[in-house]
Every structure is written in structure tokens, then in C-alpha cells.
Amino acid sequence: MLAFDNVTRLFRGGAGVTDLTFTVEPGEIVALIGLNGAGKTTLMRLALGMLRAQHGTVRLLGHALEGMHMAAWARVGTLIEVPLAYPELTVRQNLHIACLLHDCNPRRVEASISAWGLDLVADRRFRRLSLGNRQRVGLAAALQHDPRLIVLDEPSNTLDPASVILLREQLEHRACAGAAILISSHHLDEVARIADRVLLMNAGRLIGELDTAGSDLERAFFERIRQDDEDRMATEVAG
């Protein structure tokens, strides 16, 4: 569903991501964790063609990124950084547009409004919403068309605990229906609860998977990062 093969994208100044190879299969929830600046958003932007790889290939839904046509993009659901919405339009109008863009029946909008608890703000302009409600609109827009591939950057940001549970249920439901899901997060406990696999990212590289069965996830996470930093420094000194 989503496959990276040796993908590299470096920015001027040297930051970026290097040699990324991984897949997200149908029915799988894969989480990406790493410190600020590790490269998670860059990876997601590469996955969605918002950035082009300098080396390597990205494949979505069986297509090379360059060969993706509109019908294939309509089967992808994304939320990267901030929800994309027209500030002067209402929640309902924004969801209607998102539905049309994804070639889905606009009758789904009402179910989506109710699923995300947006009934009371459905006719309010997007710009007047609280941050958490904006995020809920963004998630509703990303998921209401039953995408086969879902890519969400820190989706639980600004959500209240009830919405975090709602998000978890929505993602589990979609994974059960066969969607491939990639999410990034800073919430280790939440990630451990929902993800089938947790990929660790550090300094622009994927450095392995975190075993979520362990009792002290934070400790395991920081230990892996510390070890990777040490290994890299040792390699640099030796080089």
C-alpha cells in the first residue's frame, strides 16, 4: 500500500531524511516516533508527493508516486501539519468540498459530522472554531471517504481525551476494513495501544522498531535514541 525504497531527501544545510526503507501493508497501523526534528513530517510529505525524493522510490497503492492519477489520490486520506480548510466556509461546507474532492457521496457528510461530534458547530465558520475542533474537522475530512491509505501527522495534537478515543476507534475500524495507516505521534502510550508496529526515527533515519510489549516505553525509547546518537558520533569520529 505504501512502500519506501532507499528514499533520501536532504535540504540545504544538511537536514532531511536518508535511506528510508519501509512498508505499510493493508490492515496495518504503523506509527512513527522520534524527537522534534527527527524527520517524521518530511517522511510524510515525501509519501504524499509534497516533496520529491532525491534518491529512491515511493509507491502508493501499487503506483509509483509519479504515476498516481486522480482516482488513486481520491483513495488516500491525509492530515499533515494543519487541517486544510476554507476559513470563511462552515464546517459542513468544508466537509462537503472534501467529499467531492475525494469522489465520495456528499451524503456521507452528515454521518461524518455526527461521528466526530461536530453537530453543534456544523454551521459555524471554520475560522471561528477552537483548535481541537479544527483538528476534528481535519480528521473527518481525511477519513470520511473510506481511504485505502491513511497518512496522519500527529493526529492527536490538540484533541481532548474523548476525541483521542474516537480517533483510535476510527483508525482501528478502518484498519480492520483493510486500510493501510501511517501515523506519527509523540504519545508513546497511545501509540503502543493502537499501532501494530512502531518505527523509530532519529536524525533523519529509521533506526528500528520499538517493542511496545515492554513495561517502560519511555525508557526503551530514550535508550535507543541515545545508543543511535553514540553510534553515529563514533562513526563520525572514526571517519
Ligand SMILES: Nc1ncnc2c1ncn2[C@@H]1O[C@H](COP(=O)(O)OP(=O)(O)OP(=O)(O)O)[C@@H](O)[C@H]1O
Ligand atoms: N523545507 C525545509 N528546508 C530546510 N530544512 C527543513 C525543511 N523542512 C524540514 N527541515 C528540517 O528537516 C529536519 C526534519 O524536520 P521534520 O519537520 O521532518 O521533523 P519532525 O520529526 O516532523 O519534527 P517535529 O516532531 O518537531 O514535528 C529538521 O531539522 C528541519 O529543520
